[in-house]
Amino acid sequence: MKAVRTVAMLALCVLNADVPLNAADAAAVFPDGAKLELLWSDGEFTEGVASSPQGDIYFSDIAGKTPGRILKFDPKTKTTTVHCADSKKSNGLTFDLQGRLIACCGAAGGIQSVCEVLDSGELKPLVSEFEGKRLNAPNDLDIHPRGWIYFSDPRYGGPEPIEIDHLSVYRFDPRTGDVVRVTRDITKPNGVALSPDASTLYVAETDNGFPEVPGAGSGGGKVHMTLNAFPVDRHGNLGERRILKDFGKETGVDGLTVDSEGRIFAAVRAESRFGIGVYDSTGRELAFLKTPEVPTNCGFGRGDDGSTLYITAGKSLYRIPTESRGWFLTGQTVP
Known part of the structure; x- marks a missing residue:
């Protein structure tokens, strides 16, 4: 596998002067003088940051005319290698309770499934259908302590027929194979x-107004860009939606993660101000990190690297030190 070495360091602006923020809140997120480091920039459209139990950083590169790939960055050697040369349009990535890499694989030539990525780099589909109909284009995911996989299933492109009448978030139980739709009140998750504490599921509604989806309320140029919170009950069902932030007609949040204190780190793609927005559980903005390229996702490292935030943006992978630490499942399920 061909390795690509780190190439540069870039200065950053942690706060945006146009938005009144509490200096103490911002200082609690990013240390004074922190710099954004460019780690890799040979991609086409990077996405899906995930830190392995061993501390390696995995991310997707979604190519336009090829199947895409999954890459692995080694924080110790600062080298990037290809882990999966044909990722079937992988997007969001995460590691489950057993340490397995799980990927959302989309449309436009992908396999429209949630998959396990084997050590060999091959993909093993886990769920591809809902009620006998093909999934639209699984996009992002997270794992509940009980082992459930919550994943979003929007559609942003691709010639494949749209079979499901809504763009939803689903809960998949790998032990039983059950797939349950858990949202209908947002148009494109x-x-x-x-x-x-797994009591809240945060969901970005990033509806750009197309394509048309029968019954979904998506399409016709209607734009819905919000960051939402849903309470999660002991059975994994979601309660009433709470809108934390409405981005209006500008593009909203793509991927997001949380730190150990429950703060939300979100990849904001707004045309007037794009970067990583940091919010508390009520949606109050605590800090904003401007990025050189429009971001898609972010996630923390592990172990000694646990305070480092990794960011996919444009065709690149970046990182920056923080005053936070990421939160990860311990490998033990709750009763």
Whole structure:
């Protein structure tokens, strides 16, 4: 596998002067003088940051005319290698309770499934249908302590027929194979992340107004760009939606993650101000990190690297030190 070495360091602006923020809140997120480091920039459209139990950083590169790939960055050697040369249009990535890499694989030539990525780099589909109909294009995911996989299933492109009448978030139980639709009140879900205590599921609604989806309320140029919170009960069902932030007509959040204190780190793609927005559980903005390229996702490292935030943006992978630590499942399920 061909390795690509780190190439540069870039200065950053942690706060945006146009938005009034509490300096103490911002200082609690990003240390003074922190710099954004460019790690890799040979991609086409990077996505889906995930830190392995061993501390390696995996991310997707979604190519336009090829199947895409999954890459692995080694924080110790600062090298990037190809882990999966044909990722079937993988997007969001995460590691489950057993340490397996799980990927959302989309449309436009992908396999429209949630898959396990084997050590060999091959993909093993786990769920491809809902009620006998093909999934639209699984996009992002997170794992509940009980082992359930919550994943979003929007559609942003691709010639494949749209079989399901809604763009939803689903809960998949790998032990039973059961797939349950858990949202209908947002029109196009994108990034998803659970709070550290798994009592809240955060969902980005990133509806750009097309394509038309029968029954979904998506299409016709109607734009819905919100960051939402749903309470999660002991059975994994979601309660009433709470809108944390409405981005209006500008593009909203793509991927997101949470730190150990429950703060939300979100990849904001707004045309007037794009970067990583940091919010508390009520949606109050605590800090904003401007990025050189429009971001798609973010996630923390592990172990000694647990305070480092990794960011996919444009065709690149970046990182920056923080005053936070990421939150990860311990490998033990709750009763």
